């Protein structure tokens with residue numbers, strides 16, 4: 001009997017540290033896409049609050065904290081990252097194996113991301129708890145600000161290696177430039 | 182060029198895909214007849230000035246109607262197709 005070994009999307013790739021900035025993987029218990037049916041957003045939000053203590057987020061926002069959070073990913077769609085949820089009144093899809101969840105933290109985090117995404121990451125514009133569906137170079141991604149110098153990036157699992165490569169190259173470039181000055 | 186996604190805010194053009202004139206959402210009834218369907222599928226104006234485009238914001242999946250000027254390249258406004266067509 002073959003015994004399969006579970007592997008996280010960024011196993012063998014992360015963690016890494018460049019220029020005092022760390023890139024690490026987060027492997028949540030579950031990732032669930034919740035898409036409320038027409039007119040059911042309030043019901044679903046209440047159900048999520050009862051289940052895991054986080055409400056359905058407004059566009060561009062995250063609700064909750066590290067152990068259970070809900071991030072907006074599109075019109076009438078959000079991902080619950082943390083315990084599995086099954087609220088009534090919504091299309092619910094288990095996507096736990098579908099995403100790589102990467103956190104980048106440190107003095108070069110924002111600068112590295114700024115080389116890869118077209119959105120405005122300045123702190124007065126993109127605050128902790130703000131999230132954006134955007135691009136990480138050529139990849140579609142979600143970027144969420146967790147703190148002043150800490151971001152979470154979601155990409156499709158199949159793009160994990162490319163995402164880590166992009167972040168590594170951006171950090172190396174910034175590290176090299178810092179050494180010159 | 183920058184376009185405002187009704188959900189995500191003002192974004193760079195590289196996040197969007199052009200999907201033709203906005204009249205694509207005004208699909209004729211199945212029995213509207215050959216002339217109406219020929220017009221809908223094949224005939225387009227080529228205005229010098231104000232026009233309405235359909236754009237797709239890939240990262241969030243929203244379809245967006247954009248008011249744009251083909252002469253000045255000014256983007257005058259945008260709205261979600263979902264808010265217009267229910």
Ligand SMILES: [Zn+2]
Pocket residue numbers: 186187188189190238240241242243
């Ligand atoms: Zn959008």
